[in-house]
Amino acid sequence: MGNKCSCREAGSDCNVSQEYKPVDQQEKVTFNNSNQSCAIPLKESERAVSFSVGSGHKTNWKMSIPCTPGSPGEEGRSKMIMMLNQTRDQIEKLTSDDRDKNLEALNGLYYMVDEAWSIPKYGRDLAYAISNVLREEGALLVILSKCACTDKDMQVAGAQLLEQVMIASNRDYLVECGVESVVQLACSREDPKLIQIGMGIIENLFKHSPNTCTRVIEYGGLHGMLYNCRSTDTITLRHCSAGLCNCAMFGGPINQERMIEQKAPEWLFPLAFNKDNSIRYYALLAICTLAANSDIQRAVVNSGTLDLVEPFVTSHDPIGFAKGDKAHAQGRSEGWLRLLISMLTCERREAQCLAAFHFAMEATIKAEQGRTEIFYVIGVIEPLRKLAASNTEIASTLAQQALTVIGEDIPHKLSYNISSWSLDEVGLWVDRNGFDEYSENFKKNKVDGHLLMTISTDELKEDIGISSRIMCRRFLRELSVLKSNSYSGDRELHEWLKNVGAEYPQYVHNLVQCGLDMRLLPYVTDEILKNDAGITNGVHRLKILLEARRISGGRVLGLEEYPRVFDSPLRKTKSTLGPKDLTDSKPQKTLDVFISYRRATGSQLASLLKVHLQLRGFTVFIDVEKLEAGKFDNNLLNSVRSEVVTAMESKCNIVPVTDNFRWPKPETLPEDMRAICFFNGVKWIHDYQEACIDKVERFLHCQENMGQLGAVASIIRSGNSSIHGGSTRKESSTGSASGES
Known part of the structure; x- marks a missing residue:
């Protein structure tokens, strides 16, 4: 359960949800209206000072504000009083029979809540207060009715306000009222603004409970979110990325299997390939969460999205990443962080890396907030220590970084080369993995790193004394993970x-x-x-x-x-x-499609081509470390030339796919690749992606462009600027799609 990121600013792109501890599990600050009370999160160590709100109004409201370094001063208190009074005024307008006043109130409340989220220190408490008042005064039910009306302006205004006030208690209320109509509205494809808002609403619903996730999926919420992964709108994609992450983390194993059925791992690829770091990060968290489930791990691996995790982690610094993106500035809640611990302890190296990256980032944030005790409360210290001492190179370094910031000692780190381990190092590894009762037997039999690497089941039973078959299997499982991360040998x-x-x-x-x-x-x-x-x-x-x-x-x-x-x-x-x-034997081609693309401007189109073709059964290769270039410069030309010429020499079918791209004049290109300017290609139209892919697939099944090579050579020699005449079609075993924008 959670709330919006308290770092949000009016008009900014920061729409990633921020989690907080469920209200019923915390100390409470009360916001009183008559005999009604709304709960607002309060840290255990905070004491509160009460003040009155509502001078000049019929109802006197009281609110207790935390007295901490992060609490508002006199100026802040005045700001809160003013905004809470304005909330009451807007509620009166919203419940009137005047349509214009209703619309004015919806927009006014939206900007008020949006401003509250952007206020440092006390903004979260203020936004909680306003959101709770809307529910307690019956205004939330009115907002829901506006979302369901036929007045488009009213519908959009109601939906955008609903998205802003989706705190934990309001999500509970919404789920009780029924989510079907809200999900149907959220999945509407009629209005771009409504698509943005709708994805934000579904993002919030996906972090309510496994049962709610199931209902949202049944009503088409997951299908709608996956469909919008092909969008070009940054805000929409941020909601999709965070929403899929929420579904994976909060939905449980059953809903994770439904994500696999609807090809979520494949559609996470273009999100994880996006230039926007927030979109990439939450997409990678989603894919790693799915990968931690061993029942669906193979489908996740086959999508290729996991391959993007380690390049992201190694190219970003956790501290700089936290400070560089408002979505992460306030950190995550206790409940959210608990869900991340399973990624630290799973067998997938990629999941361990990203989880360790997040805890390194979170440690810095919580240290600045003076809240490092949360790591002891959720029990993550031991998993971090175990990972820091492991031979998983990237994850180990990040876990050490997190422990250092928290103030913990760094455990002795074992060498990556297991073959060189001494008897004591073998014993240390045996102890750390829960087999300490057999540690002396390993030393007695003088098992060093070399012997550990090749130890057999019979030797474990007869020489080490592990009589339990289950214990023996568990030991071999831990050993296989160890060997997978080892650099012993070649x-x-x-x-x-x-x-x-x-x-x-x-x-x-x-x-x-x-x-x-x-x-x-x-x-x-x-x-x-x-x-x-x-x-x-x-x-x-x-x-x-x-x-x-x-x-x-x-x-x-x-x-x-x-x-x-x-x-x-x-x-x-x-x-x-x-x-x-x-x-x-002749060389056998094991790929159907090789996607060559311009990294600076063509990555989104390239990733969409990969997903569409992969879902149609093609095997596709896309280079995730392509050369970045903003223009058709010499470096890019050399890279493209090598790929194009190799494809021509190998008799591969070349299918140019362009989006707002104009080919350079043939005479400006090297002679051995000029023919590509005359190849038949596909002009990408984003709103008609399926039709474009149909055409790409037809081209891949023939060798139309290869049949034109002879004619093109004559045209280039004669100086003509267009192709005339027919083309031949042959059976093709490999295609190459070139994505440019």
Whole structure:
């Protein structure tokens, strides 16, 4: 449960929700109107000073204000009195029968609450007070009725005010009244302003409870939010990003599965690829939350969105990020932070990194607020200490940073190279992972890092004395995570296995010990992986063989026993691989589409192309570290030239996709890539994305542009500026889409 970010300013883009502790779990400040009382959050250490509001009015209201360094002075108290008096005046107008007064009141209340959220120190308490008064005086019900009316101006004004006052208690009230009509209004696609507001309302509803998330999804709220992920409006995308994060965090496992069913991980990609840091951050939090659920982890990994987490974390400083974005300036609530702890302790390295990043950021914020005790209350210190002592390089560094700011000692950090661990270091790792009762047995048997890496189930049972099969399985699980984060052995092999899957680097030591390296990978067999390298998981062996086949440009020995059962739209179906020798085989294309794009201006279009094509069954590659360039300069030209020329030489189909882009004159380009200026392409129209993708797909299924290469060469030599004549169509196995804007 929560409230809006107290850093909001009128007219700003900061629309990301801010969480606070549920009112019924806190000390309360009372705002009294007659015999009614509204609860306002108050920290335990704060004492309150009462003052009266309403001089000259029929009703006398009283409000207690925290007496803390963050409480208002005399000037602030006067401001609060004035705004609360204005609230009463606006409520009287809102409940009148005059349409113009109703509209004036809705707009007036909206600007008042928006201003309250933007006031430092006491703005949150004031906004809570106004929001609670609206509910207690019956005005919230009137606002809901205005949202459902046919008067468009009144509808928009009511919806934008409702979004501003969606504090925890008002969300409770709204859920009790029924959310179906509100969700239907929020999912309206008629008015751009209403889309912005509607996504903000759904964002707030998604952090109410798992049951509310289920109801909102059933009424089409998730579908509407995912549809708007294709928008270009920053405010709308911020609401979508934060809303999907809320749904993932507050919705529980059942609603996370519904997010998978509706392809949320795929649609999180363009959000996580956005230039706006707030949009990116909450999209990444959403995907990491989903990845922490092992039941749906594979679908999350296949979306490719997780690949964007570590580049974001390594390119941002937690302290600078917190101060540079108003959405994070006040930090998060106790309840919200509790939900983040599970990401620290899950097996996914990406989730650990982002959670550690957030706690490093949160530690700085809470230290400035004098509230570091919250980390002890929620019990995050031990998970941070364990992560800080682990060999997970990025997450470990960030966890250490958080602990330092909180004032905790940094635990001894184990080396990334497990093979070099001493007996004491092995014992330390065993103790930290809950197997301290067997620590002496490890020392007695002189188990160092090298032996730990290759220890077997039988050795654990007979030599170490772990008789419990469950305990043995848990030990091996922790060991596999440890080995996945290790750099023991061949670093090049480690990076290659990391690309196969996050859990595959656990096999580096096994492969190195049996004499395998990158040079020998093309000759590896299933028997070698199973018997010599000790890889018992058959699926893992298959994936390693498939990846080895890809880098070798042909067939790997021992792979023919695995039949191919699925092909993408651009591949022929084959029941098995042919029995040709490695030296006679031709390179096999494993991608359908390679997206080349201009990083500075084409990233959103490129990410949308990826999602649309991926949802249609294509395998798509997009480079997340593309060269940034604002114009068609020499550096960009060299990059594009290399990709285009390689595509032409490989007989790939090239499909230009342009958005407000004009090709340079052919004579200004290198001769070997001038033909691309004459290729048939697709002009991107944002409001008709499906139609554009239909056309892109038709182009990908043929080689229309490749058939024009000969004619284009003649045209370029003769100086003509357009293409004439027909084109040929051939079967295509690979396409290249170029996204520019």
